Amino acid sequence: MPRKSKSVNIQLVAEEAGVSLASVSRVLNNHPDVSEALRRQVLAVMEKNNFTPDKSVERLLRISVVVGVGDITDYVATILTGMGLAANTEGIELSIQRCSGRLPLLRACRLWRSNGVALISGTEWLSEIPEVADSGIPCMLIETPLERENVGYLCHDSRRAMQQMLNYVHSLGHRRIAYLEADPPNRSYQNRLDAYRELMESIGESPDAFRIPPYPVGHIDGIGRDKEAGYQQTMQLLSSYPGVTAIVCANDEIAFGCYKACAEKGVRIPEDVSVVGCDDQSFARFLSPGLTTIRLPLTYMGRRAIQCLGDFLRGNQTALPKEHLLRELVIRNSAAPPCQTKINGANCSRMKRK
CATH class of the missing domain: 3.40.50.2300 (Response regulator)
Structure with a gap:
């Protein structure tokens, strides 16, 4: 009767593979000092003999x-x-x-x-x-x-998530919609930007007229997609495009920085400008007003x-x-219909949203 202990099974694998017991052990423990050729050789023998480590290995x-x-x-x-x-x-x-x-x-x-x-x-x-x-x-x-x-x-689906947000903002009556980009532009952020450009083209606006590029200084190593980036982008936006009625942020962290810039400039959210994000980070509902965003799981x-x-x-x-x-549009109080006097360049006198 063949023996069934773990040590014997490993010994049989070593003998059939023509390697040492230590080599099989290193393969089982995923040791870095094992060549891919040796690893494949041992694994092939293990598969042939239907050998699997016992549960003590599985727990590791x-x-x-x-x-x-x-x-x-x-x-x-x-x-x-x-x-x-x-x-x-x-x-x-x-x-x-x-x-x-x-x-x-x-x-x-x-x-x-x-x-x-x-x-x-x-x-x-x-x-x-x-x-x-x-x-x-x-x-x-x-x-x-x-x-x-x-x-x-x-x-x-980042594109559809941003499309859902943009369609909501547009449904409120906004056309002069700014977009705060994120950097580096990985696939997800590129899809979000593409959705913005498509929406602006579809409503007859320039896809780049109110597009604010990433600010090159973020939380570390020059990554421009955090709160500091959003703050700097919004300061640039408010000084260059006073007629913008809505700001769409590539993520919630950028929106957080946007809130600070608006507060410093005396721009009210959403009375003077609507601000929305994407991701539904934990802090989004604690902002004042609560941030309208897309919830991702x-x-x-x-x-x-x-x-x-x-x-x-x-x-x-x-x-x-x-x-x-799936994604979910989370509507809070940071977005509202645009103020017509704001569109015309004057101060907005719209009643504060309840």
Whole structure:
């Protein structure tokens, strides 16, 4: 009768693969000092013999969450919150990695001993994902759809989300609508900008007449999509385009900065100008007035990404999900019909909205 202990099973794998027991152990533990050729050789024998590690190994799953250098914004932090909640529940070791690009992504994953990888807005690594997935490391992508085996994604449609917001603003009667851009212009932000330009063209306005480019100084490393960027962009807007009746912000953080600039200039929201955002960050409902925005399921996305990776790695599901998630227009008090006297360049005397 063949013996069934874990050590014997590993020994049989080592003998058939023609490698040492230590080599098999390093493969099982995702050690970085193992060549891809050796790794594939051992994994092929394991698959042939239907060998899987026991549950003591399963409890040691390591999932690396990869974000860009200088890219821990409130948006990303909300996703990370969901990931952390799932990791605690699922008994998964979670590590947050800031990949600088100095190493190939696969090499970095080996150094991190990653069983699985979750990438947030990982456009810059998109070309490297196939190599990581082919190596046997499953990947979950947030906001970056990629049709590939061993890869899943959770996304929302940024273009449609912004279209929904813009249609609402236009339905209030606004035509002189400004847009505060975000930088760097990843796929999500580019889709939001495209939706704005399309709306302006459709109503007979120039798509670039009230478009304010990103301010090049943000929270770190010159990223222009945070509160400071929004503040500076709004100061530029108010001095250059006094006839604007609505300001659409690429995200809620930019809107936060917009509020401060308006307050300093004595511009009332929404009496003098309507302001809207996108993402529904935690602070949006606490602003005064509450920020009208698009709610995206960020915490849910983070939680589900880790849960799905854990289930996939443990063999509880056969494929990673590829999903486009729903969005919701959240109407608060920061947007109202435009003031006609404001449009004509005079001070607005509209009654304050209740």
